[in-house]
């Protein structure tokens with residue numbers, strides 16, 4: 065019985081494979097816990113490599129012999145639109161499930177659902193615009209055509225921090241292109257994925273087109289191994305940690321498999337001398353504290369000009385002290401728990417490492433056991449040095465670490481002093497500086513005087529060790545199509 069929702073029909077304990085709702089032969093169940101209080105939200109099948117093989121076979125059959133690929137683009141677009149409409153109608157119920165399994169405040173869950181749904185709408189539209197090319201030929205008797213065709217079965221492996229949007233951003237693009245999908249959601253948040261799958265089946269996607277493998281962390285390596293190595297899987301799209309991404313990339317090498325990776329970041333957030341303080345504080349709060357800082361594009365290192373440093377710290381401290389912390393099902397709550405114990409321990413260890421090397425806690429820096437087992441206080445910490453984990457690693461928690469700088473070159477050197485390159489943010493009212501810095505920041509996405517940059521229309525992705533490929537935008541289709549060149553001769 066979840067919150068105030070009547071007629072819940074999307075909280076499921078079975079998963080969708082080959083058009084059937086199955087319980088993995090009743091082998092084992094995986095309990096999904098509410099991070100606020102440890103209560104069980106639901107149980108899902110803990111599927112293994114055998115179940116995964118069946119899902120891959122089903123997706124392959126649906127692609128090759130059941131004609132998903134042979135539907136017109138307009139028909140595929142129509143099914144995606146139906147799915148979008150059902151996702152919109154059911155957004156409150158999905159939000160309740162998401163908040164219960166992830167701890168995300170309910171308003172943020174609703175925000176993520178609006179964002180996640182927008183990918184389904186966007187790719188429903190893009191489905192009809194996957195054009196080929198006719199190229200002027202150098203030979204009078206030959207014509208050159210280039211078509212763009214779906215790659216086949218796409219395996220999608222997703223994380224817990226955006227249980228809905230990370231799935232739709234991949235699945236809607238793959239389905240629009242004409243691929244069939246096998247989705248492996250994160251073990252912490254499979255219930256949101258099953259709700260999406262239920263609505264996909266209500267929308268009428270043919271059997272085997274949309275398959276979900278729910279499994280525990282202990283089964284993830286064998287499931288992942290098969291998805292990467294099966295010759296029936298044409299491509300893998302993964303969002304998650306750089307460590308797991310690297311592993312999957314290696315596994316895909318033997319089959320020369322198509323790989324799309326959205327990995328971790330270490331986003332700089334630079335406040336230059338000319339910055340508007342109100343914009344910078346609003347941007348900092350939006351970028352750092354969304355989802356309790358558990359976002360791959362969260363600002364990670366705040367690099368603040370010395371002339372604004374004291375004012376920035378004072379104003380940010382006031383904003384942090386005003387945050388409402390608690391159970392995300394209450395509509396005024398802005399900060400929930402971290403998703404699980406491993407995340408909490410990681411955040412604690414990163415902060416403790418900094419403190420032991422001379423970092424100074426301005427506010428927070430501790431757990432909040434009164435709120436629950438997995439709560440960590442919104443924190444501001446200064447005197448950050450390059451030898452600290454606060455500088456070198458993605459914190460993935462509600463921790464602002466601040467570094468002072470004097471010159472633009474110095475700020476850029478600090479910002480680029482990482483192997484990660486996902487998002488970056490900077491605040492400046494100096495037009496020349498805006499273009500100069502935008503060009504030199506080594507990241508895939510930049511928020512300029514803005515802390516909330518995501519949109520279905522925009523190209524999401526990173527450089528360096530933050531990933532390969534782009535999601536969203538018209539380029540989001542590229543991971544799921546292959547070019548084919550036709551030479552028409554003897555004309």
Ligand code: ADP
Pocket residue numbers: 221222223224225248249250251281284285286287288289303304305306308309311
């Ligand atoms: P996070 O740190 O956000 O949990 P991970 O990279 O650990 O990110 O997890 C992201 C996704 O990758 C999850 O669905 C998880 O189950 C999956 N995963 C973790 N390890 C493996 C693996 N060895 N093979 C395949 N998938 C994996």
